[in-house]
Amino acid sequence: MAGIPNPATKRARIADVALEAGVARSTAALALRDSPRLRVETRLAVQQAAERLGYVYNRSAARLRSGRSYVIGMLVCEITNPFYAELTAGVQAALESAGYAVLLANTAESPVRQRRMLERFREQSVDGIIMMPATGTPASLLDELDEWGLPCVTVVRGFRRGAHAGPDNATGTRLATEHLLRLGHRDIAFLGGAARNSVSSGRWEGYARAMTASGLMPLHLPCRTDMGEASDFVATLTSAGPTALVCFNDSVAFGASLGLLRAGRQPGRDVALTGFDDIREASSWFPPLTTVRVAAVDIGIAGARILLDRIQDPSAPARRETLAPTLMVRASCGAGLRLPAARRKARTT
Amino acid sequence: MAGIPNPATKRARIADVALEAGVARSTAALALRDSPRLRVETRLAVQQAAERLGYVYNRSAARLRSGRSYVIGMLVCEITNPFYAELTAGVQAALESAGYAVLLANTAESPVRQRRMLERFREQSVDGIIMMPATGTPASLLDELDEWGLPCVTVVRGFRRGAHAGPDNATGTRLATEHLLRLGHRDIAFLGGAARNSVSSGRWEGYARAMTASGLMPLHLPCRTDMGEASDFVATLTSAGPTALVCFNDSVAFGASLGLLRAGRQPGRDVALTGFDDIREASSWFPPLTTVRVAAVDIGIAGARILLDRIQDPSAPARRETLAPTLMVRASCGAGLRLPAARRKARTT
DNA sequence: CCGCGTATTTAGATCGATCTACTACTTTGC
DNA sequence: GCAAAGTAGTAGATCGATCTAAATACGCGG
Structure with a gap:
């Protein structure tokens, strides 16, 4: 009958529902939890009564008793x-x-x-x-x-x-590093991830193993793992520096690419970049970021x-x-990058 | 005495603390809530007893009673x-x-x-x-x-x-638009924010008012408010398009700048951009993003x-x-941008 | 028609805090 | 010296659900 829940009267309790449905409190409680111990009709009757009263389950009370x-x-x-x-x-x-x-x-x-x-x-x-x-x-x-x-x-x-x-952090950076090696890079550095934790060590290891397996020296460029830091750091690298960077994660790779731009260099052409995570922005970046995909x-x-x-x-x-991670090959590692300079020339002709 | 809380025995309750401290349950409860109704000594005694027993407050119980x-x-x-x-x-x-x-x-x-x-x-x-x-x-x-x-x-x-x-959305975009007008832009469009909500309408209004106040026609370029969409959209704009974009937010501005790059155009030089929000990445972007700061x-x-x-x-x-928002003037609106091309030349000499 | 097993339902205790109302004991005022 | 006011602490009800254990209803064989 009571149809519309009235804010003035107090919230209905399970006891009220029981009364409305004409069953015991414990029966009503079981019905509201859809217990198979009850007949379907009983459950339905109670649930309809609850509906009528605008009953709201009080989990605080349940929590106290049930833990x-x-x-x-x-x-x-x-x-x-x-x-x-x-x-x-x-x-x-x-x-x-x-x-x-x-x-x-x-x-x-x-x-x-x-x-x-x-x-x-x-x-x-x-x-x-x-x-x-x-x-x-x-x-x-x-x-x-x-x-x-x-x-x-x-x-x-x-x-x-x-x-x-x-x-699988190690496998991820190994895939990225091997890809860069296949593209002909030899001077590959690992950027970011200074903190001593399982993620950093795993990613470093995958990179380092791939390098040593090819007879190359791994190189760690430590910087804090956010875009701003990475950008500042990379802007200071000279053209004598590495030709490819395996970045700790996508944010670092984004920072690196902005840093390269600041230094007048072209990410993906002058320096190849790979990231890690494949966050939403990675594919719409310019150049689109080659990165290790592990869906967050x-x-x-x-x-x-x-x-x-x-x-x-x-x-x-x-x-x-x-x-298991997969390598998303995009343009930032140098493959298939359409350079702004080239485009610009094409556009003006 | 019980010093170390034992995982085998059950968690101490307020009654146990009361017993340990030699007071009534209600007294212990008051003491644990630092009630001024109790003598300082009593409070301290109870709190120490709680400490000894490794008592953990049970908010579920409190919540049930107190609401x-x-x-x-x-x-x-x-x-x-x-x-x-x-x-x-x-x-x-x-x-x-x-x-x-x-x-x-x-x-x-x-x-x-x-x-x-x-x-x-x-x-x-x-x-x-x-x-x-x-x-x-x-x-x-x-x-x-x-x-x-x-x-x-x-x-x-x-x-x-x-x-x-x-x-204050309207004031924010008004500031940005007025800044672009002062820089000499006349062909300024508003990018993003198609959804009909208070934020979109406010930001559009601030921009539109500033335009009409200068006797110019406001122009809405609708696109979904994420980086990828904005990038795709802006990549299709020709050089006959607007010379400046007031973007719905920073993500859209980021997308716009990536879209310009894809089209072989230089954000901040070929087209001026402003954002909204001043998220962390805005200042480390390249070019650093001129944007309306409203600290999230x-x-x-x-x-x-x-x-x-x-x-x-x-x-x-x-x-x-x-x-109140403030305009963070950075390079993306064209002021003080050091162009990669210029830098590159300087570096090679 | 009784007894027994199974299917439903129920009464009443319980979770662990807070809250109200009361007691006991001081202190104060006149 | 006694009532009024104030201080510190307490007993017991209470919040609203769940849980346990027991009662009741039902079906069926003998």
Whole structure:
């Protein structure tokens, strides 16, 4: 009867629904959760009663009793990095369709903030954690979370142990380096990724192995992994420098190409570039960026799935998933680049 | 005594802390919330007892009784857009320092997903909502949220009414347009922002007014607001086209500059560009992007503050904050651009 | 028509905090 | 010296769901 929910009267509770449907409170609760223990008719009757009253489920109450919150805590090391933003979107979408909500915190690479947020997540009694550890996080954090009884999955970055989803970094840079070698480059340097973490070391290793396998010396050009830094750094390189750069990620490659332009050099012609991640902007860049594709969204989805399985069965061994990368060959490595100079001449004739 | 929290035994409750400290449960609760109703010594004793037991506050229980969750729901229309990513970081930081956690959902511009997530937020009994309405959201959504008793603030995008924090879009594009006019441009077009929302109309208006004030015809070049689209669109413009583009936002401006390069034209020399937002990448772009600065982070912080005030006093009238933009003059509008060609010549001498 | 197993439904305790209203004990005022 | 006011602490109800264990209904063989 009550049709329209009235803001003045209080929100309907499960007891009200039970009354309206003419069943017991516990029956109503079961019906609203679609329990097979109830007859279909009963379930339907209760659900219709709930509809009539404009009943809204109160997960806070459920959470207190059942201990399950259907909330996952997510720690992102730097949400303003487009790769992590995409990954966040992937995680969120995957968890959303499994009925979970996502508590998000940006650690901005600070282990202190990271710790504070983990504690807050614990107070909020999240069902699990999905995180990219801030640079400098000790692996012992996993033990602590374990002690807290909080299932955890690392994504992209991780530790030697523990549930994890991430790209095969070494294979990725190996593919990129081998491609450049095939194109005839010999003086190839690795740009960016100074931080000592699993991602940096993996990407460096893939590059370095490919170089030494060809009898060449690997060279590390360290710079912070953002566009501005990379741009400044590359602008200082002279024409005597490397003819090709394997960049730590796409942002660094973008920075490198802008730096080259600033120095009056043409990315893709004067210096070949490869990136890593294949973020959305990579293909529409000029020149389009040759890069290692590891769909951030897919990593997010994989991480979410591992976490959900882990929540279901916390005793199962920690699963680790390494996503195979593919090389997206575009123009920035020198193949098939249409140069502005050439175009300009063509246009004026 | 119990020193180390034992994962085998259950988590300590407030009753355990009370026992350890030799006070009543309600006293312990007050002490843990630092209530001034208690003597300092009592508070300290309880807090130390909590420390000893490794007590962790259970907000789920508190939330059930008190109705306050210290969780805010945030709806982002497109988290992979760097501007919104920065805004998200701002909101998150501001709310975090006020003791709140943020439930995040990416609507990907879908009103359906937006609605679903709002309902989920409601179930989770968030204390408030901070959102950028997906394109096509009716203003009546505000009434619904009101009926639900959920305080809400819109950021960046919004409606005619309701609490809001956002940039002064019209002033921003007016500044940019006037700057281009001062530089002698007459054939200036507005690029991007086809969607019919408050942001698009505001930015178009500022541009159009400045044009008509100078006796010029405003021209809208509609294209979707992402880098790839803008790049494709601009690549088709001929040299007979406009000499300057006021772009809807930085991403569009980036796309435009890449599109010009593809067409063999030089952004900043052949065509002047201005952006909007001043995202991190704008200053390290080549050429550095002249753009309207409205710190995304500041909008996020302003939005968070308005929401928190609104939660404190829901009966107060909805506050609206418009952040004044400033024009960041850089090279992309043609002033002080050092051209690659010139540089290249200088380097070879 | 009884007993037994299975399918449904239910009563009442429970999760862990907060809130209200009350007690006990000081202090103050006159 | 006694009421009024103030201070510090407490008992017990309460939030709204879930869980456990038990009651009831139903079907069927004998």
